[in-house]
Amino acid sequence: MPLMMDAKGNRVARQSPYESAPPRKPLLNPEQKKKIAHRVALALLLIVPLPMASVFSYKEASDSLQFPEDNLFPDVGLEVAPPARTDRAISYEPPRVRLTQGQREARIQRSTAALRAEQDLMGYVKSAVSDQIVPSAAVEIYLEQQPAVKIYQGLESHRSQPIASLTKSFTAVAVMTLVEDGLINLDAPISRYGVHVSRPEFGQITVRDLMLHTSGISYGSTLPSYAPGIRHQYSNGNYAHLATIIENASRMTYQDYLEQAIFEPLAMRDSSASPGIKGSSGIASSIHDLGRFGRMLLNGGHLDGAQILRPESIQEMMQPPAFMPVTEHMEYYAHGFRVEAHHGRVKTFFHSGLWNGTFSEICVYPEDRSVVIQLANPVSYHSEALGGYRYRVTVLSARYVDLLARNSLAPSAMQPVTARFKNNSDQP
Missing domain, CATH: 3.40.710.10 (DD-peptidase/beta-lactamase superfamily)
Incomplete structure (x- = not known):
């Protein structure tokens, strides 16, 4: 910490301006942190194709989310709207025609x-x-x-x-x-x-x-x-x-x-x-x-x-x-x-x-x-x-x-x- 002299010539420690500032208010309270952690975990569950995630449809996961009325980021002042819901399920249908190895080789040759x-x-x-x-x-x-x-x-x-x-x-x-x-x-x-x-x-x-x-x-x-x-x-x-x-x-x-x-x-x-x-x-x-x-x-x-x-x-x-x-x-x-x-x-x-x-x-x-x-x-x-x-x-x-x-x-x-x-x- 930098030093300075008083009027009598005594050395005194210089006080940092940050030390006298009031305690900083946390950005998120524990309840809000818990809600965000819940959402992140659920998002990962929907995105990452783990075996456990395969039992959920997008609609089920969306319905399980609770969107609070209060602002998640009150100190920042951002208005975060909840994502729009959808009733359409994400599905993938594999091609009906599957080529055998011989057919694939013949196609390459042609x-x-x-x-x-x-x-x-x-x-x-x-x-x-x-x-x-x-x-x-x-x-x-x-x-x-x-x-x-x-x-x-x-x-x-x-x-x-x-x-x-x-x-x-x-x-x-x-x-x-x-x-x-x-x-x-x-x-x-x-x-x-x-x-x-x-x-x-x-x-x-x-x-x-x-x-x-x-x-x-x-x-x-x-x-x-x-x-x-x-x-x-x-x-x-x-x-x-x-x-x-x-x-x-x-x-x-x-x-x-x-x-x-x-x-x-x-x-x-x-x-x-x-x-x-x-x-x-x-x-x-x-x-x-x-x-x-x-x-x-x-x-x-x-x-x-x-x-x-x-x-x-x-x-x-x-x-x-x-x-x-x-x-x-x-x-x-x-x-x-x-x-x-x-x-x-x-x-x-x-x-x-x-x-x-x-x-x-x-x-x-x-x-x-x-x-x-x-x-x-x-x-x-x-x-x-x-x-x-x-x-x-x-x-x-x-x-x-x-x-x-x-x-x-x-x-x-x-x-x-x-x-x-x-x-x-x-x-x-």
Whole structure:
């Protein structure tokens, strides 16, 4: 303790100012301390998963608490309101599906295989362009309506180009919208809609015959050369007549009706129909827009609030010609799409377009919940290398989506893999 001198020079001890202060009032009295200790102990009992705590529910513990009217901290002056009560019990229900060790290992293997398939696809597209198999290419894959892979090799997402015969799928969808509106009957003769090409000796051609390519109109012609409904023969003339039927039924031009019925509702801003060639080809689009069209088909006819077709119409479009026997494995041209069906279920439906300088394809895999879109710029329509490229990309894409879908990977939790490669001629 510091010392100081009095008036006579005697040393006296200096008194601390705290020694003369009145005794400090305790913050909590014994009763309040007891209540707080009780609450802390009960809180620990509710939080810590001890065996004893498991016999209590939250409601029982809450009801056992007594909230006094007096303030727990009178000296501090805080108004502490009692916690709100709840009658809802906290419970946890474990997952109903439990994987065995073998199933877990198989899922890991499929996941690893899917990553390898993804790398194989990206690597092949890059090498195909660098080897000049195709000067430029783009591939997009969607799973559960979400992008899984995007590959751009000299083509960008919104770059528009002719899609050639893939136009037929758009024409078929446009016809089905008019069927839903009651303006077209698929089994009515085409003469009802102003198309007079049927020959009396062959019988009446129906709208369905045109869609299925079973009208008897040969490739390169617009007139029938045999009776309708007996066999399939792919012909651009069928879909040229369908464009005329669309115009007569809707009282609009073919290109205006596609804009109103498909392009605008689906926000396909990169797409347009040429006023020249109609029905069989003539549409230009981008891989972005084709992806929206394909996802609409996968989703039962609607996308992002836009209803283009009812699911029943999509189902009708998948049906084979009446003369074709139903077998376990079927491949046929349906209403605007080629279809592969196994055991009565559609495995995939697709259409492609090919001409000098352009290749396009949409493949929809309903069971795998996925869509694969391809665009490329081949040098020649007759390029054998293009056929190999198309086949290889289709196989690699199908393998990838099959592995990804069976592994139940959630695409919403994944970032789409986007790859952009430079051509050999590009400057870094």
